[in-house]
Amino acid sequence: MQTVSALDPLRRALKALREPGGTRVALVPTMGALHEGHLTLVREARARAEVVAVSIFVNPLQFGANEDLDAYPRVVDRDTRLLEAEGVDLLWAPSVSAMYPQGFATTIRVAGVSEGLCGGARPGHFDGVATVVAKLFNQVQPDMAFFGEKDWQQLAVIRRMAHDLDLLRPHVTQIHGVPIVREADGLAMSSRNAYLTADERARAAALPAAMQAASARIEQGEPVPAALADLTTALHRAGFASVDYAELRDAASLAPLDARIAAPMRLLVAARIGRTRLIDNRAVAF
Ligand SMILES: Nc1ncnc2c1ncn2[C@@H]1O[C@H](COP(=O)(O)OP(=O)(O)OP(=O)(O)O)[C@@H](O)[C@H]1O
Ligand SMILES: CC(C)(CO)[C@@H](O)C(=O)[O-]
Ligand code: BAL
Numbered sequence: 001m002q003t004v005s006a007l008d009p010l011r012r013a014l015k016a017l018r019e020p021g022g023t024r025v026a027l028v029p030t031m032g033a034l035h036e037g038h039l040t041l042v043r044e045a046r047a048r049a050e051v052v053a054v055s056i057f058v059n060p061l062q063f064g065a066n067e068d069l070d071a072y073p074r075v076v077d078r079d080t081r082l083l084e085a086e087g088v089d090l091l092w093a094p095s096v097s098a099m100y101p102q103g104f105a106t107t108i109r110v111a112g113v114s115e116g117l118c119g120g121a122r123p124g125h126f127d128g129v130a131t132v133v134a135k136l137f138n139q140v141q142p143d144m145a146f147f148g149e150k151d152w153q154q155l156a157v158i159r160r161m162a163h164d165l166d167l168l169r170p171h172v173t174q175i176h177g178v179p180i181v182r183e184a185d186g187l188a189m190s191s192r193n194a195y196l197t198a199d200e201r202a203r204a205a206a207l208p209a210a211m212q213a214a215s216a217r218i219e220q221g222e223p224v225p226a227a228l229a230d231l232t233t234a235l236h237r238a239g240f241a242s243v244d245y246a247e248l249r250d251a252a253s254l255a256p257l258d259a260r261i262a263a264p265m266r267l268l269v270a271a272r273i274g275r276t277r278l279i280d281n282r283a284v285a286f
Helices: 007-017 036-048 076-085 117-121 125-140 149-164 191-195 198-204 206-219 224-237
Strands: 002-004 025-030 051-056 090-092 144-148 175-178 242-250 265-273 276-284
Touching: 002 007, 007 090, 007 125, 025 036, 025 125, 036 051, 036 144, 036 175, 051 076, 051 125, 090 125, 117 125, 117 149, 117 242, 117 265, 125 149, 144 149, 149 175, 149 265, 149 276, 191 276, 198 206, 198 265, 206 224, 206 265, 206 276, 224 242, 224 265
Parallel strands: 002 090, 025 051, 025 144, 051 090, 144 175
Antiparallel strands: 242 265, 265 276
């Protein structure tokens, strides 16, 4: 695996990897501190493309002023070993100044799907995500890119942006969403789970459990507001300090729903336990 951290070496490495013609390049964007969720994305990419590129970049633009940009885990040596073991061809690990040279002044904002949920709780977050993902696509020019469904709203934002800006190459499957990889007790894997104390980690399993219970009740026809209120109560009882949101949405458009519809729905939750903000989502059948 080659590791590159500046744009010119990236372009040269990609040009060589693309030989001979017809070689497909898959990109897996990450912020590092890799776990099985990320490695599942890498394996999906490996199965579909001749060349797999992974980016690791802790993107300052998507962190709010009071968020965990400085504390975010950075373990590049460990990540490099994990990616080598997966047969990744290229690690794109730009510095902040390579990504955002002095004078950088552009923001990409995706209306609609960026609003509410994490976009409401983290103002500007999805502008930062959309901007860096557009740059990553332009830098690597992948034939396909892989994102986790753990960040369901992020996936919707990126799909919208890539479609609106014609960012990906034609005639290939563009953006792949990969189902959430979970721990044995149901907690969605996340780099931020490392922030949890042992006690918080044990309590955190209440999140997927309460979501499972709420979605089952909604599927059985119980009123949505009551199911969501009980979900919030269950999280408080389990020791969660606050619930940023617990909402039922149209799975594709992310339009808010206060009652069941005859189309795919998604239950999405963000809640805080100790200093850690956890997000999760699951399908609600119709
Ligand atoms: N448990 C998971 N299952 C599937 N995909 C995942 C999982 N966790 C992260 N991903 C995906 O990996 C990609 C990189 O995510 P990122 O590096 O932010 O990791 P993360 O674990 O989600 O970290 P964070 O704690 O910042 O949310 C994203 O597309 C994300 O959706
Ligand atoms: C897509 C992403 C790599 C953009 O920084 C990030 O938001 C993430 O890791 O999910
Ligand atoms: N996985 C989404 C990146 C973030 O929380 O900033």
